[in-house]
Amino acid sequence: MTTNDLADDVTSAHNVAKLEANLARVEELTQRLLTALGQARPIAPPLQGPSHDLYVKAATAYMTEMVNNPAKLIEHQLEFWGKSVKHYVEAQHLLAQGKLEPPTDETPKDRRFAHELWDTNPYFNFIKQQYLMNAAAVQQAVEDIEDLDSEEKKRLRYFSQQLVDMMSPTNFLPTNPEALALAAETDGESLVAGLENLVADLEANDGDLVVTLADKKAFKLGENLATTPGSVVFRNHMFELIQYAPTTEKVYSTPLIIFPPWINKFYILDLKPQNSLIKWAVEQGYTVFIVSWVNPDAGYRDTSMSDYIEDGYLIAIDEVKKICGVKKVNAVGYCIAGTTLSLTLSLMKQRKDTSVNAATFFTTLTDFSDRGEVGVFLQDDFVDGIEAEVTENGILDSFFMSRTFSYLRANDLIYGPAIKSYMMGKAPPAFDLLYWNGDGTNLPACMAIEYLRGLCQDDKFATDGFEVCGTTVHIKDVTVPLCAIACETDHIAAWKSSYTGVQKMGAKDKTFILSESGHIAGIVNPPSKKKYGHYTNPEMGLTVDDWYDAAEKHEGSWWPRWDAWLSQKSGKKVPAREPGDADHPVLAPAPGTYVVTN
Template structure:
């Protein structure tokens, strides 16, 4: 038996191990040296707290100390919980099966390994962490006297700390990692260290966590493959027209305005989940704006540039290509915010160029922006503007980090465990490839957007913002609207997006999809997943809307198609891209979308 065990156990070649460790040491020294050189050349390094976290926690601590009785009560409760946990641990050692003092949330995948339940030690570690996390978050939430923004900031960054300190993130307290370490004789940690160094090298000293196999995907090859042509371009957009798949199409073309925070192909990942392909198959002549990935040369492009050179330029180009003055339009997230501005702009100009408008997860009232509001205050905006002034843009990776922090366990720590502790390569996943394909933000546009909309909430004020000489007033919008929000959206909370139902003058249908900002939108009918809610009434309170809503199984896509057909016009012969007054420039998905940050 001993001989068989020895034969099955993989041994480590000392020479290979020495070679690997030497390589790791050399790479580590080079990365650290490069990082320190860059920081030494930055006079602001180490001199500031750009997120203003320190002041928020100092204010929280001062308020907390002013009510010592509440602190004592919280500590006593924690002590009592720990005493019960100690007693339960002893009872388990004696063979009993007491009820746990605390359980992880059913959706918490960190503790899915069976050892967290079956082993007394790991069960104790798990419950100790959960008790401490609950105590810490409860204490900061109960502090009285903090303004709302500071309270939210303290709560957010406390959760970041709590998530970071989870026992699953450390070798010695993660049973799955320990098991892998024993089985591979530590090769998982060696591979994980190499993965860590790869990510540091790719991030040039900053940790750029690899979330998927980047070599498994190529834009235009196995994602964003719906056939079509680029029929127009300027320095801000390429306009894609897709090849019809039906003999007849609706008279009015369909224009999709995606966000420029991310790339448009979230709506064209694979044929099986491509909204663009599905819309083409329903008989729409689909046009999509593909935004440029801006560099310092476009630093002065403002929000009105995205209006003039984006949506308005696209409308003009579509009219030339098809002869149609009116389109049905879709705006997604920030693209929807721009679409709302475009509708108000056209209303002021008394131009009826959009027959119907559809909004995906779109904010127009930023009074309650969700967790993104944590990053919006004068100190942080000033620091961000100073940073953008140096480069002319906001690096897309900074924006990606912000979004990842909002779901840290799923988008940060799960990969730390998988890539660095277990030493595994990330799984090929088209959605995570898209998520990592970051875009920059021009300095002028991004500053305007954050200040005028997030910080000052001026879009909701009639005439509060001015674009290309026109004061924007959402209440003048009479265009029929289909508004889709998602129930678990952490970027555009549905209870906030719902406000648009009260701020436009035309008919509006509000639909709420299950799941989140992406999965709730990219949900093809064939998948048979999730559900959505509808309600013919639109009370002021979103919770009242949901209370009276009807749940419908499956995808909202078919509901939208039935709605948009009312405005799409008669059926005509299918249009071939490039056959009109606008000739084809290149094949879809075009060159702008292929500009990937290195």
């Protein structure tokens, strides 16, 4: 026996031992997987997808179109068949010639297929091309359906695309060359690690599959996230009020209070120091307060929009006035908190309460006549399911909200991360934004249905008026000076609808800024990054398209432009204020307790 033979035997024994160890791990993980899946909550069909009525209507309309206009449909079918057959023949011809190379590839570029084997390997290239041809055929078939109203067509287009995205060959191990190559390179270790990641996610979420997007061990609130110095100076059953420590000798006399959405936690505006809007605002000389909402449990079942206004907004504003010894504050509302701020301002107008000097709205909808991309989830089939869910449990669990928003960007927030974690066994990245995205909150039953029915579906605030706090409030009664920032690619609060809502407000002093990027990145856009630009146009009487066409493009963040607007409405400079006063002792250091313990 030679030295090489001995080395081969050792290597072979090592590989066998490694394989046996991996098989033992797989067996153990499989048992844990089955146990975790058995704990999964039952999810009502209305929360799983659109009503079957949508597909029945689509099928009926398609058949009607086939009868009335067969030539068009046959033409599209023949085009699809022709491309598929031509591709198959070209691939077979190359193989018959002994050439292991793909045929001509005229399919569009798609970042899901960035790995080189999708272009160079004939097997994987064939699968990719056929998938993209099939996807285009499905999209064309949907567009061919004409006997549907615009809302039904939008929903059919969206949910058909969801099915197409789900069936991408990248989502399946046998047809994902990158995952297969890694499995071979690691002797299957990547697949075992992926199974461990899958089991860990299922166990962490009681059997519900929620892909971990960020390394949860990499962040801790108050240590490397939400680190701007400040203190909790007031607390009730709805919120903690945080006042931030000044960093300038003097500050503007009018304090600034920020109302973040209670669909998520407030520290999206205070992630790392480099991208913290709160830290930046403090550095500009503002006395900054923020509301940290309680994360409700079933005991908050009957908490309504009126409670958020009376026990949230109005009390918070009053406490800020007391702490700072002023008669007026400036207020910011982000997303649903901006919607509710507009309701509050209309109510204050009725009550002759002038406590808010000026208001800022971040990605806020007040006119829901066009609900944008998220509108596919706001029809009766889904909302009926949500109403049944919250009636039974008292809350809309954060699981449902997170899943809904993730499916609006499924390739980025579901399939892509799942491939990396479960097929390739990679650990999630230490990404602050994605960590925040996974730190969800619940919604009270009463409030959720009021919002979905009265505002989103019935658009009452922008039309007949919305009932809240024992009265009816109207959008025209939002009359304080205002600045609204919308985001160009926002998939949650469509910027055109945001603009339309601002147009309907009664304020004479209106500023509208359109930031590039989306719902989060367009807002959390510090000047230091010099990343996304923004558009302005002072003519608010124009149609939304005319406003955009005539708008001036500016490089860089909108933050300094907002500062220039806000500073003019914040009064003279006064000595800096430390958090709290004799009647508002420090209850806890920022970021407080509600954001951590709930």
